[in-house]
Amino acid sequence: MSPLIKDSSLQAVLNAAEIVEVVSGYTSLRKRGATYLGLCPFHKEKTPSFTVSSDKGLYYCFGCGEGGDVVRFVERMENLSFSEAVEQLGERFGVTLEFEEGGKVDSGRRDRDARLLLALEKAATFYQRFLWETESGGPAREYLEARGLRREVCDTFRVGLAPDEWRGLHRRAVKEGFTDRELDEAGLLVCQSGKTYDRFRGRLMFPLIDHRGRVAGFGGRTLKDESPKYLNSPEGPVYRKGQLLYGLFQARRAVADADEVVVVEGYTDVLGLSQAGLSNVVASMGTALTEAQIGLMMRFTNNITFMFDADPAGTEAVLRSGELARRQGLRPLVAMLPRGKDPADVAVKGGAEAVRRVVQEKVSLLGFEVRKALDEGDASSPEGRVRAFEIVREIMSRATSPKERQEEMAVVADRLRLSPDNVTLLLRGEPGRKGDARAAGAGRDKTGAAAGAGAGRGGDSRAPFGGVYGRGPVGDMAGRLLGREAAVERELLVAAVCNPGRAAELLDAMTPEHFADPSNREVFEGLRQALVAMEHSRDLEAALVSLKDQARPDSEAGKLFVRLVLEADQARYSPGVLEELHLRTQEQFLNRSVTLLRGGLGEGADMVEDQRRLFHLEQLLQRVRLNLQNLDPEEGEA
Secondary structure (H helix, E strand, O other): OOOOEOHHHHHHHHHHOOHHHHHOOOOOEEEEOOEEEEOOOOOOOOOOOEEEEOOOOEEEEOOOOOEEEHHHHHHHHHOOOHHHHHHHHHHHOOOOOOEOOOOOOOHHHHHHHHHHHHHHHHHHHHHHHHHHHOHHHHHHHHHHHHOOOOHHHHHHOOOEEOOOOOOHHHHHHHHOOOOHHHHHHOOOEEEEOOEEEEOOOOEEEEEEEOOOOOEEEEEEEEOOOOOOOEEEOOOOOOOOHHHOOEOHHHHHHHHHHHOOEEEEOOHHHHHHHHHOOOOOEEEOOOOOOOHHHHHHHOOOOOOEEEOOOOOHHHHHHHHHHHHHHHHOOOOOEEOOOOOOOOHHHHHHHHHHHHHHHHHHOOEEHHHHHHHHHHHHOOOOOHHHHHHHHHHHHHHHOOOOOHHHHHHHHHHHHHHOOOOHHHHHHHHOOOOOHHHHHHHHHOOEOOOOOEOOOOOOHHHOOOOOOHHHOOOHHHHHHHHHHHHHHHHHHHHHHHHHHHOHHHHHHHHHOOOHHHOOOHHHHHHHHHHHHHHHHHHHHOOHHHHHHHHHHOOOOOOHHHHHHHHHHHHOOOOOOOHHHHHHHHHHHHHHHHHHHHHHHHHOOOOOHHHHHHHHHHHHHHHHHHHHHHHHHOOOOOOOOO
16 A cells, blocks of 8 residues: 655655756756746657746646646656655655554654665665776676676666675675664575675675665676576565566666567666667566566556567466466567577677567567467378367467457468468357457447447546537547647636636636536636635635645646646736637537537427527527627737
8 A cells, every 4th residue: 555645744845845956857947937948858849848837846848738746747757656756755855754644664664674775775886896896806897798798788787796705795784884683684694593694795796676766685696606596685674576677767767768668587688688779678587477567567558578588488487477467458569589599698699680670570479379389289280280270279269359369360371271261260169259249249238329329528428418429430520629629628728827807707607518628627617716716815826726736636637737827927828818718618618509409309398498599509609709700819919
C-alpha cells in the first residue's frame, strides 16, 4: 500500500520544493515576465510552449496539455508513484514527512533503512574508485576491455571492484561510523561464528539500483575460476530481488521515449546493448521475471521485448517470462539472437547495426512458440507433419487477436508444405475457437443491438446527447466534430478566467449540458463556483485558490484547471473573444439539442409539445447565429 502522507507534510513539500529548480533539471527555462518558458520535456517540439509559474507552483504545456504541480511533474518525469514523488522531493528539499497512523512503517525502521541505503551508496562509490584508481584494479580493467566495454558505459552503471581482501570494505565502513549489524543487514558483511568478513571479495561489482536511483544491493562477478560465477546480495530490508530490474534507473527515460522495454538476462548484456545505442534495456536478474517486475515495467510502457540468450536455458526463460507477461494482458515480443550468442556478444562484436537488425526482426511470443515447435518437429514425413501441426494448433489457440494468428499463417504453411487456405481450414477446429464466437456475441444485447450503442462519449451513458454519436462512419465523423466542439468549449473557459467579471454573468446563465466534453463540463462547474465566490468577495486570488486545489488530480480536467490558473493573469483573450466563444458554445449546444429532438419526434400528444420545443430551439439557434454575424471583428481581437 502507498504510505498515507499527512496533508500538512504534503503542503510543506509543495511550499519548499521550488518548481523552477526542479524543472530546470530536465529542460532549459528562460524567464518571460512572471513565468518561465522552455521546450516541453513530455513531447518533442521546436518552438517552446512549456510554461512554469514559480509563484503558483504549476507548469503547463500549451502544446500537449500536460500540467500540474511539482509533485505531478516528478511523478511523470521519473515514473514514480505519488508517495514516492513526495518522498523524493522531501529528501531533496529537507522536509521531514509525517504519516497517518498505520500508513507507514515506524520511524525507527525508516531511520534504519536510511542508514542501510547510505551504507550501500558509500560502498558503491568505494568499489567504483577502487576499480579505476588503484593498481589492484588493473586485471579487472583488462577484463572489461577484453569484453569490449568502455569506461563511459561502466561509469554510467557505476561498475566497480571489491578488494580481494577479507575486510577491505569493512575497515573503510567502520571508519565511516557504520556498525557490523548495519553492514550485515545491508548485505555487505558476513557474520559467522563470531567472525566477520566482506561478502564480496575480488569480484567485479554491479550496483543494483532501484527505479528511484537508490543502491539497494550488488551483483558480483568473479574474475577467477571459482563458483559461484555471480554472487548477489542476500534478501534484506532494502533489497528484494524479485522487485528490482537491473538498469531500469538508467533506462527509464529511454523506455518512456521509445514506449518499449527490452529485457535481457545479464548485467553485461545491459552494458553492451547500451554502449551500442540501445538504451531502453533492463535485465531480469534471473532466468524468469516476477509479477512485481512486470508491474514495474508497466509503469513506463506496455510494450515488452525479450532478448534472452540463444540457448535452451534462454529459450525456456523466454517462454516462462512471456507467459507471465501475457497473463498481465500484454503482447510480448521476442528478439531472436543468432544461435549460441548472447546480447553482449552481438552488441560488442557487431555494434549498433547488428543490434538494430536483431530488434527489427523481432516476432510475437506466439510466433516464437510456433517457430520453436516447427524447429523441433519432423516435417520430413506425413506423420511428423501431422504431429507438428497438432502442437502448432494448440499454440495458435493462445493468440490474443485474429491479426496475431494471421501473422503466423504463412510460416506454418511454408514449413509444413501446406497452402495458406488449407492452414486456415485446419485451424478452424482448433481448441478454444468456440469461445471466440461466444465472445463476439457478448457485445450485443438480446435484441441484437450493439452493446453500449446508446452510450455517450467514452462509454458514459450520462453524457448528454450520447446517442447522437454512434459507431460506424457517421459515428467517426461525429467524434471528429465533437473534438472541435471540445476545443471551442476549452477556449471559452480560458477566455472566462481572463475576463472574470463578465464571465461570472455569462457562465451563471449556462448549464453543464452546454458542454459536450465531460472534462470541460467538470471544469465549467468548478470555474462557475469560483467566479460566484469572487463576485461575493471581490477577491480574484481567493477564487483562484479553489481552482488550484482542483488542479492536482491526474485527469484531463485537472490539466485544464492548471491551464486556467496559469492563464488567469495573462489576459490573452479580450472581452470580445469571450463573447464570441460564448455564442459559439451556445450554437453547438443548440445544434445538438435540435438534432436530438428531430431524431426523437414521435406521435401522439407528446409530438405536439416536442414540435413546439423544436420550433423554439430553432428560433434561438437563428438568433445566436445572427449575433455571431453581427460581432465586431475588431472587438474580438486578443
